[in-house]
Amino acid sequence: MSGLAALLRRDLRLAVRLGGGAPMGVLFFLIVVTLVPFALGPDLALLRRIGPAILWLGALLASLLALDRLFAADHEDGSLDLILMSSVSLELAVAAKALAHWITTGLPLVIAVPVLALFLGIEPWTMGAVALTLLVGTPALTFIGTVGAALAVTLRRGGLILAILVLPLTIPVLIFGVAAASSASVGPVPFGAPFTILCGLTLISLVIGPFAAAAALRHGLE
Amino acid sequence: MRLSASDLACVRSGREVFAGLGFSVAAGEALVVLGRNGAGKSSLLRMIAGLVRVAAGQLALDGGDPELTLPEQAHYVGHQDAIKPALTVQENLEFWAQYLAGPAPAETAPVAALEAFALSHLAGLPAAYLSAGQKRRLSLARIVAVKRPVWLLDEPTSALDARAQERLSQLMQAHLAGGGIILAATHAPIGLTGAKELRLGEPV
Numbered sequence: 001m002s003g004l005a006a007l008l009r010r011d012l013r014l015a016v017r018l019g020g021g022a023p024m025g026v027l028f029f030l031i032v033v034t035l036v037p038f039a040l041g042p043d044l045a046l047l048r049r050i051g052p053a054i055l056w057l058g059a060l061l062a063s064l065l066a067l068d069r070l071f072a073a074d075h076e077d078g079s080l081d082l083i084l085m086s087s088v089s090l091e092l093a094v095a096a097k098a099l100a101h102w103i104t105t106g107l108p109l110v111i112a113v114p115v116l117a118l119f120l121g122i123e124p125w126t127m128g129a130v131a132l133t134l135l136v137g138t139p140a141l142t143f144i145g146t147v148g149a150a151l152a153v154t155l156r157r158g159g160l161i162l163a164i165l166v167l168p169l170t171i172p173v174l175i176f177g178v179a180a181a182s183s184a185s186v187g188p189v190p191f192g193a194p195f196t197i198l199c200g201l202t203l204i205s206l207v208i209g210p211f212a213a214a215a216a217l218r219h220g221l222e
Numbered sequence: 223m224r225l226s227a228s229d230l231a232c233v234r235s236g237r238e239v240f241a242g243l244g245f246s247v248a249a250g251e252a253l254v255v256l257g258r259n260g261a262g263k264s265s266l267l268r269m270i271a272g273l274v275r276v277a278a279g280q281l282a283l284d285g286g287d288p289e290l291t292l293p294e295q296a297h298y299v300g301h302q303d304a305i306k307p308a309l310t311v312q313e314n315l316e317f318w319a320q321y322l323a324g325p326a327p328a329e330t331a332p333v334a335a336l337e338a339f340a341l342s343h344l345a346g347l348p349a350a351y352l353s354a355g356q357k358r359r360l361s362l363a364r365i366v367a368v369k370r371p372v373w374l375l376d377e378p379t380s381a382l383d384a385r386a387q388e389r390l391s392q393l394m395q396a397h398l399a400g401g402g403i404i405l406a407a408t409h410a411p412i413g414l415t416g417a418k419e420l421r422l423g424e425p426v
Binding site for chain 2: 010077
């Protein structure tokens, strides 16, 4: 366990020292959300109706931003070789790295939601629903993304490939996340059913993501 | 303890690097891997480290810890230093000491390892400011901080000054005296007297 804790601590420390992660993700999220009213026009009723979907899309794109560096940085400086040679299992190491990534990029997005919801004229109750669904859903986005990050690790321009690989896989999370988030204001469905499915999707990705990413890493390094 | 290989073959992206390679190194022995550029010295070391697939043949460590695989009992120092520029020298070393050591790392080992390579005065400095030789010393300090029986060293003396080379040579002798195994790929003599030599053939 001490090895995993050390890895988590190192990744958090690196994210804080290097910057880029949390502030960039939140800024990107802010810009995406700000652009939408400019594109759609100042129709408050429309914005309020599609607000949860916009917040979810923004968070989805922002959470992918720094993901391509998750393993690529360790691959380039040789750290990944040593991580593979440790008695700590690679699956757990992947999970620890993904957790560190979520804490530094996913969690700030959730915290930023209340501010951004004001831009879209979303009511407090819906805002709470959006924040809650993002809190539950962004780990799924990160853990699905680790698979793409592991597949793209040896590629020079991995970022674009990563987005192309990962975005289609996030569709179920997006569907149920938005369904739960907008149920409070407009949806005909109750909050509980899509939210439970979202929780299920997150749990599945927490399990499958590390195994698939570890397999991709082992295969990719040959 | 004995590290032995027989009929070992390495294929990188469809090209055969070497084939039919065999060697045997017992505890307390060193093997110097020689050969021209592209002969597969680095590939051989990475193969033993579990980072390159064994295309054919056998590779085994007899008499090691049965709970651990060969890569888990080996230290690999390659061309990349595995050093994060944003972390300090001490943080870099402490991380690897904790991560590679397993459940119960020794508390004082990283400090002693920094001293062994005369890096103590730089402990609080971000690794970004280290010179090439200092980075090399930091990456070598890692293999002293965590005890593993097999050392796989790829050009360990590159960028090291005379004093650091002398220090490394002493540490390697001490490791061998303690029953360790060293495999080193090198072009220059690295101060391993009485080491066996393995000469890799011409690239195909």
